[in-house]
Amino acid sequence: MIFSGFISFGQVGRYAPTAVKIGGDPGTLGYMIFSKKRGFFEAEADIDIDRFFIVANYGLSSFDLEEDTYTYENNGSYLRLGADVNLMYKDQHLNIAFFGLRYASSSFNDKLDYDTKAIIQSEIGWPSTRESVSNAKVKANWFEMVSGLKVRVVKQLYMGFTVRFKFMKKLNGIEELRPYYIPGFGKNINKSAFGFNYYISYRLPFRKKIIYIDENKKVIEG
Amino acid sequence: MLFMPAEKRRSNTWFFSSFLVLIGIVFFSCTSEDCVSTVNNYLLVGFFKKGINQAGEHPEIDTVFYSVQADGNDVEFYTPGTTVSRLTLPVNPADNVTSFELTMLDSITYDSLNNPIYYINPNPHYITVSYHRSQRIISEDCGVEIAYSNLKINEITFDSTNLVENNLSRFNEVNIEIFF
Numbered sequence: 001m002i003f004s005g006f007i008s009f010g011q012v013g014r015y016a017p018t019a020v021k022i023g024g025d026p027g028t029l030g031y032m033i034f035s036k037k038r039g040f041f042e043a044e045a046d047i048d049i050d051r052f053f054i055v056a057n058y059g060l061s062s063f064d065l066e067e068d069t070y071t072y073e074n075n076g077s078y079l080r081l082g083a084d085v086n087l088m089y090k091d092q093h094l095n096i097a098f099f100g101l102r103y104a105s106s107s108f109n110d111k112l113d114y115d116t117k118a119i120i121q122s123e124i125g126w127p128s129t130r131e132s133v134s135n136a137k138v139k140a141n142w143f144e145m146v147s148g149l150k151v152r153v154v155k156q157l158y159m160g161f162t163v164r165f166k167f168m169k170k171l172n173g174i175e176e177l178r179p180y181y182i183p184g185f186g187k188n189i190n191k192s193a194f195g196f197n198y199y200i201s202y203r204l205p206f207r208k209k210i211i212y213i214d215e216n217k218k219v220i221e222g
Numbered sequence: 223m224l225f226m227p228a229e230k231r232r233s234n235t236w237f238f239s240s241f242l243v244l245i246g247i248v249f250f251s252c253t254s255e256d257c258v259s260t261v262n263n264y265l266l267v268g269f270f271k272k273g274i275n276q277a278g279e280h281p282e283i284d285t286v287f288y289s290v291q292a293d294g295n296d297v298e299f300y301t302p303g304t305t306v307s308r309l310t311l312p313v314n315p316a317d318n319v320t321s322f323e324l325t326m327l328d329s330i331t332y333d334s335l336n337n338p339i340y341y342i343n344p345n346p347h348y349i350t351v352s353y354h355r356s357q358r359i360i361s362e363d364c365g366v367e368i369a370y371s372n373l374k375i376n377e378i379t380f381d382s383t384n385l386v387e388n389n390l391s392r393f394n395e396v397n398i399e400i401f402f
Contacts, residue, residue, distance in 0.1 A: 067362065070359070114357070114365075116315045119365075125292075125296075126292075126312070126314055131316055133357050178358035
């Protein structure tokens with residue numbers, strides 16, 4: 001009985017994966033249509049293991065600024081890996097309220113073109129020139145504490161959101177230009193940042209999920 | 223809603239409570255980006271006596287200049303006859319090296335109409351410095367700033383000098399001390 005939660009011969013254990021959810025952030029479309037400066041695509045997948053989820057996010061990002069005195073371009077990708085704990089693990093509808101931790105990594109390049117005449121806090125007198133600086137390959141990594149909800153709206157379709165607190169950011173590969181934006185992290189202004197994603201995802205079960213409501217009662221969901 | 227199962231109602235309550243918390247977090251974390259810059263392109267050169275005073279310090283001394291110019295810049299940074307104990311020299315924001323020519327005055331006299339007659343020292347002094355520039359966007363509205371660091375003296379024609387601060391900042395700290 002002690003080891004009843006684990007896989008044994010002829011029996012699927014409590015901690016065997018039961019489903020995969022695959023989805024994306026529909027906010028992507030809004031940014032692509034309405035935002036001139038930011039575009040991104042983010043996909044999410046998780047593996048359902050009892051009350052835990054192994055989660056991965058992958059995103060592609062572009063961030064552009066075009067002002068009178070400067071332009072900035074940033075292109076890159078990011079990957080988040082981590083795990084969530086489902087606080088509603090007894091919910092028979094398989095709704096999810098979770099918190100978790102992520103390790104995130106980002107790789108990007110950026111470029112700044114600017115007029116020296118427009119540098120703030122500078123005594124000029126110097127002829128105005130158009131200067132260009134760039135970073136060929138910057139690596140960034142950070143951690144995230146996450147929390148959110150995923151509600152099963154119909155059949156295996158889920159909608160939800162994730163709130164992120166991003167911290168312990170580190171950057172490598174910076175040359176003269178300090179990046180203004182980090183794909184997946186946001187603006188590189190403070191050491192930490194908040195983030196938010198909406199998700200629509202579809203659950204693909206490949207095994208019956210056993211929900212342990214109490215020691216004597218089990219409910220099996222598809 | 224009345225006919226919704228109890229577990230479903232609890233689930234929805236959870237959802238909306240969390241959403242309210244989320245809005246609060248976003249609201250309080252959205253702070254405006256200030257146009258605060260602590261750097262500029264001023265190289266500060268201070269003139270001091272070689273000897274020390276009773277307080278154990280090198281006292282600043284006033285120096286009279288006829289002209290102060292930078293290579294590649296037509297602007298006269300000081301008008302003829304300016305007396306200062308510190309020179310503020312703007313380095314070139316488009317290059318990692320800037321050369322300055324400092325022409326000093328030996329004396330000034332005045333004609334009968336009270337116009338100054340400058341006796342220029344025939345040996346101008348030169349200061350050439352190199353530095354590392356790093357650019358950043360402060361905010362989208364504020365624009366770009368350049369921080370200057372790792373200042374080095376490539377050439378200086380004064381006899382006794384000392385590089386004391388290798389970052390250029392707005393805090394009015396002398397970068398190069400020159401002793402007479």
